[in-house]
Amino acid sequence: MRANTWAGRNKVEVRDVPDPKILNSRDAIVRITSTAICGSDLHLVDGYVPTMQDGDVLGHEFMGEVVEVGSGVAADRLRVGDRVVVPFPIACGACAACAAGLYSCCENTNPNAGISEKMFGHPTAGIFGYSHLTGGFAGGQAQYARVPFADVGPLKIESDLTDEQVLFLSDILPTGYMGADMCDIQPTDVVAVWGAGPVGQFAMDSARVLGAAKVIAIDKEPYRLQMAEQAGHTPVNFEEVDVRSRLLELTGGRGPDKCIDAVGLEATHGSAHISAYDRVKQAVRSETDRPHALRQAIMSCRSGGVVSVIGVYGGLIDKFPAGAWMNRSLTLRTGQCHVHRYMKPLLDRIERGELDPTRIITHTLPLDEAERGFEMFKNKEDNCEKVVLKP
Amino acid sequence: MELTATTTVRKPVTEVFAFWRDLQNLPTFMGHLEEVRTTGDRTSHWVADAPFGQNVEWDAEIVEEVQAERIAWRSTGDADVPNAGVVRFVPAPDGESTEVHVGLVYDIPGGAIGKAVARYFGEEPHQQLDDDLRRFKQVLETGEVVRSDGAPWGKRARKEFPQRPAQPLSDAELEKGPDA
Incomplete structure (x- = not known):
């Protein structure tokens, strides 16, 4: 089959690889009908996530049709012909983490748990197409994918969406x-979202459906801010204004009640010298992540507020504003999703028309043009917000 | 050499104890074991793989068994690498899981065998036992050892660094089976 693979830093390549087969009894094989490039794929391609290998199949956002199921998958759960969306973390459904709903911290699905334990203190779940640190599972930017624990993760789509x-x-x-959920949103809340990429846009829409009074979008790309504004959110361009001052203006001096970091480890900064400081530290590996958005969110949030982090961090950061966090009673919440x-409740919201995920799609390309898709998305060419690939 | 490791398995203590007490189950998750064959009520024959494709074999006996609490064994006779182990099973505070505490002792001899054993365990001997217990937990909680494309060989995974790329196995690789 054809698959988009990691071919070294800053390089992806669509190649011929073997078709996936059942390896464990609860696997299914899915023929992929649509797949997407994620901002976190850029972290892999940019070389910020260790343990990538030449030939690793990328992609963790995919859906399609079940074409084969293992002997351990009950027919009432999943069968050949089902149309499914596959969640990116692989979860066993049986361990204490899964029982507590902490699926991305599943204790059983990462065969390389030993590596992840060294980096993170405790192991994390397997993830499709996301380095050997998260298990070395082939991803979904391909014609087919093997889906482990297919009786736990995939969501059947039975309507004609x-x-x-x-x-x-x-x-x-x-x-x-x-x-947004981690922000415990109240009707009086102003919610500020750093990053108007795809995840940021959905955090904004979610804050709105959860009842926030006002949602603010912080980014530097005019087209991304415009996209947020068209969806009813208030844009703040950090290259044009001082973010903290603008947020104070927009909140009567209080600061946003809830702040969401939807940027993560490759943030850019309006202040060139701070940006340079972190880039240098990152380049010499004395700091692995560039945390401007997180720092600014903590400094901006009103006292007693919540800072919710969904942007991806992989390692260590410098100059964490612990004083602001501690002295102003901030709550920091985070997690790989x-x-x-959330899949079923969100499917219901899509069916009811409360959320329109299609609004962020700017480009649809054949799988064979994945390399061009990565380039456009990374360089924000042609107002690229989200690329969907068709195998 | 003394090694200890611990894990928590979300299964009742009787079930976890019973799985370990059937010593023939140990090779399903312990990386270095080829086979454990029960030869009597308390005796067994163990085969471990050693470097250079050689096997090391020994007889063992259970020296202590407290139902759903504790199993201890040791090698008997003239073992190449005299060894002993003890496992304690403790109900976890959540009321449904079991803490498993494992202690192993290897009396590593001098000479070629000693060197080979030392090399086998490498610089981080604890890592191997930790990985063994992770697979033990996988088998009890999910039914089998989880395989990925990058680490498809189950309990052999530790030998596979750098791993194969995370792309589907070829037919030839697939034929090797899960413990190739």
Whole structure:
């Protein structure tokens, strides 16, 4: 089959690889009908996530049709012909983490748990197409994928919604939603979202459906801010204004009640010297992540507020504003999304018309043009917000 | 050499104890074991793989058994690498899981065998036992050892660094089976 693979830093390549087969009894094989490029794929391609290998199949946002199931998958759970969206974390459904709804921290699905334990203190779940640190599972930017624990993760789509309406249930819609969910949003809340990429857009929409009074979008790309504004959110361009001052203006001096970091480890900064400081530290590996958005969110949030982090961090950061966090009674909440928790309720919201995930799609390309898709998305060419690939 | 490791399995203590007490189950999750064959009520024959494709074999006996609490065994006779182990099973505070505490002791001899054993365990001998217990937990909680494309060989995974790329196995690789 054809699959998009990691071919070294800053390089992806669509190649011929073997078709996937059943390896464990609870596997299914899915023929992929739609798949997407995620902002977190850029972290892999940019070389910020260790343990990538030449030839690793990328992609963790995909959906399609079940073409084979293992002997351990009960027919009432999943059968050949089912149309499914596959959540990006692989979860066993049986361990204590899964029982607590912490699917992305599943204790059983990462065969390389030993590596992840060294980096993170405790192991984390397997993830499709996301380095050997998260298990070394082939991803879904391909014609077919093997889906382990197929009786736990995949969500059946039984209505006639299009692929584009439901594809993002695999990752970015639940991820954005969890960012808002962790904020415990009240009707009086002003919610500020750093990053108007796909996850940020969905965090904003989710804050709105959860009842926030006002939602603010912070980014530097005019087209992304315009997209947020068209969806009813208030844009703040950090290259044009001082973010903290603008947020104070927009909140009567209080600061946003809830702040969401939808940027993560490759943030850019309006202040060139701070940006340079972190880039240098990152380049010499004395700091692995560039945390401007997180720092600014903590400094901006009103006292007693919540800072919710859904942007991806992989390692260590410098100059964490612990004083602001501690002295102003801030709550810091975070997690790789526990997608399984949110898929069905969000599908219901899509069906009811409360959320329109298709609004962020700017480009649809054949799988064979994945390389061009990565380039456009990374360089924000042609107002690229989200690329869907068709195998 | 003394190694200890611990894990918590979300299964009742009687079930976890029973799985370990059937010593023939140990090779399903312990990386270095080829086979454990029960030869009597308390005796067994163990085969471990050693470097250079050689096997090391020994007889063992259970020296202590407290139902759903504790099993201890040791090698008997003239073992190449005299060894002993003890496992304690403790109900976890959640009321449904079991803490498993494992202690192993290897009396590593001098000479070629000693060197080979030391090399086998490498610089981080604890890692192997930790990985063994992770697979033990996988088998009890999910029914089998989880395989990925990058680490498809189950309990052999530790030998596979750098791993194969995370892309589907070829037919030839697939034919090797899960413990190739």
